[in-house]
Amino acid sequence: MASALLEDIKYLGIQPVKVVSISSDLPMLYEQAEKLIRQGNAFVCFCSQEKMRELRHEGFGCSCRNDDTKRNLDEWKKVLGKNYKEGEAVLRLKGDMSSPNHVMRDPVLFRVTYKEHYLQGAKYCVWPLYDFANSVEDGTMGITHVMRSSEFGTMRIELQDRIKDLLKLPRQTIIQYGRFNVRGAVTQGREIRKLMETGAIKSWDDPQLVTIKALRRRGIQPETFWELAIEVGLSPTETNFDWQMISAFNRKVLDPKCSRYFYVENPQKATVKGAPQRKVELKLHPDAPERGSRQFFVSDAFYLSKKDLDAISKLKGASLVRLMDCLNFKKSDSGFVFDSVEYERYRMSGSTIIHWLPADDKSLLSVKVLMPDGSTSKGLAESATAGLKAGEIVQFARFGFCRLESKNEHAKELSFIYCHN
Template identity: 30%
Template sequence: MADDIREIIEKYALQNAVKYKAAPQAGAVMGKLMGERPDLRGRAKEVAPIVASVLSEVAEGGPERWKSRLAEIAPELLTELGGKREPDKGLADLSGAEGGVVMRFAPNPNGPPTIGSARGIIINSEYVRRYGGKFLLRFDDTDPVNKRPMPEAYGWYLEDCRWLGAVPDEVIIASDRLPEYYKVAEELIRRGGAYVCRCDQAAFKALKDGAKPCPHRGTSPEENISLWEEMMSGGLGPGDAVLRIKTDILHKDPALRDWGAFRIVTADHPRVGGRYRVWPLLDFESAVEDHLLGVTHILRGKDLMDSERRQRYLYDHMGWSYPKTIHWGRIKIHQFGSFSTSALRRALEAGEFSGWDDARMPTVRALRRRGIRPDALRKFMVELGVGETDISISMDSVYAENRKIVDPSARRRFFVKDPVEIKIEGEIPEVAAAPFHPTHDLGFREIPAGPKLLVSADDLSDLKVGASLRLKDLSNIEILSLDPLRARAIGTDPHQAKEMRLRIIHWAPPGGVPVRVMRPDGVDSGMGEVGIGEDLDRVVQFERYGFVRIDSVSVDGVVAYFAHR
């Protein structure tokens, strides 16, 4: 407890010192401390020496040291003062991690991992890799109604963790561990730290908002144990009772006043059916598990600071030490909308997506299907680092990393979007010998050619009669007519094309293979060279179009998923 208090005192002492460019003032710091920890108001005499000790340590520094330290431990307070700091790159050191860490990623499995989930999986596992210890994957699946788990999602998370190079040391499923939570609840009741509230939702909200106690708050532990047993046995039904944690009913933030820990839910759970009827709310389940599992450090969105404040009351009642917490801001990715799994699930059920791996989905499964490599995503997330500032980023950074990885081994193939037939007069080769890669020795492929070929409609928009072009790896041509599209061959020498500075376009044979490219922004259809069918599940580059992963090959043609340019 003393260490936790010292951390709070230090950040407010530093803020005061930076603001006034002078040693921090005890009164101002004490006021800030009591505002954040109202539970300490009755212990001012006990707290005052700790405040004096911390202020003495801070006063030994100077303006630069104060600002630097504040940026390190509480950058949001520096922002309040108008201070600016450059965003950190890479992972900052973890305080108190030298002897190893226990860190967890704790999703609700109501859908597969999103890109946001990938950040949590990668960063937690990377810190464990750096310091040693355990990386836990914990499924917080105790809401069978509002965030109903998907049975398939448990396996999806394990699969995506493995793909991301973050195999968990242990997997915990909260719905298997309700008896553990019941033990803690009963101990809390006996200690007087929790009570059974019989108010209906509206009545309790009115009391809470008015900073008035629930009429059941003073019920004895013995009576509360009896009511708790009624909740468990079926004597009370849904909405009849809630187990609440006692906090400061006068706290300035109503959200922290006597929060709910358990409620009665009679809906079946996808994993455990109707085995339980009293279910913990997330703040209780998560707090208890962090203690039981020995979690040392928690990475948490700054929007969940209230969760920590609520959970600390539970830890105080039980005499537990709270893990160190690192808050980070939200990330917004330009190419995608919401990462909310619930919102994505509703859109999927409404038919807006073909599946969780639809190219338009911001899921790890979709990125995998598109040909994004895990090491590209991992490198990007690690370099992004951890900071409290909300950030807006582009997937282009991930794509740049991926391009470095896939380019050396990606075969080149011809794909013509929205094909238009061109007839060529004169001598034109019947077969083109085209390299699989312009700079790496991956060999050659042979593409049937001839006097009738297909070119992309995109290449015709500014084309004029008399213009000369080079059909890549085949022939130089001069345009004779645009409608219908006709040309004549003027030689096959690529050096001639270079000397004439001819524009180069790609092409496909009429007897090629139909191709559909699934993109985040729609679908492109066209014709490709027949050999594309040999590249199932590979990432290839459609020349002058972009990198794609060949997803399926059938009698109807090829389906490819677009990765990036």
């Protein structure tokens, strides 16, 4: 998990100065604990959880807090030496049992656990709780500002400051912020795990999710995350925003750098009677001629998407339909009839522009696009897409931005994931 998190951070362009694992700092943390015991500010407690819950609720200390320093030091060594079972002993801060902030009422700093650690194995049986570990790590590492989720609560800041003060460690400026929620998306780790168990979601990078992994897979650029963070700000309350906001930022980043191609979803053959045989040249990006172009050899046979054909069949009158950057045609009783090639003619009396592929072209590629709802769009793409590399993002005209996930050169088949329109 830790390395997965690091990968996410690196994708966003953040290079950690140092990565610290608490499990490799245990000897130092034990030393700091001993310091507290010597000061008389921490004690080993043998009371049951139930008893302590009650005492803390009522505001009374247990009898262990009166043990002298020598006995506490001896017991602490025995705890570290694996002489106690889980739940038999804990190290507590001698806090303030009458504090209105219950967190301050003799909280546990360390507890015994014999669960094997993924890095340390069975080497240690005494592990610090979050507040102690964080206070000491932040204090000893020279951290000045701490940013963390407001789910953490403000009551624990008092406890962490207390621990730092007792150990003469510097306090930090704490900035807490609320969760970011994308409306309509599952963002809670708990819910995601549940959906994975049922098989509705296959992995953490499933396109139905808005995890960094899923967004990265879809082609959401690192710059977009920065833009969003600046736009949303560090509000202590939860922030809800729409997917449209993510896609708007990302489109601005992608649009100038992605080449455009034709992908015809659910392709159907259509004939435009009288269409001349000719060569059509289309730019890879209308605003970047230096990027080059691709050529099509067209006749009267085209592939059009079923959706477009259905829409054309509902058109009334003799208005022109334009095959993008190619020709204009009209509907007639006997089918589609060629009208002209000039865009000007279309501009005067046209109703719709659609994209297309030459049906005689033997080098078209089969394409699959994994959609955000988990479904798959299937169709054909122009031959120029054969040169794309995995990871490249393209804009399919009138369909959307898609990131190439894999290609099967042998079968001339490309698998994309949908980013946004």
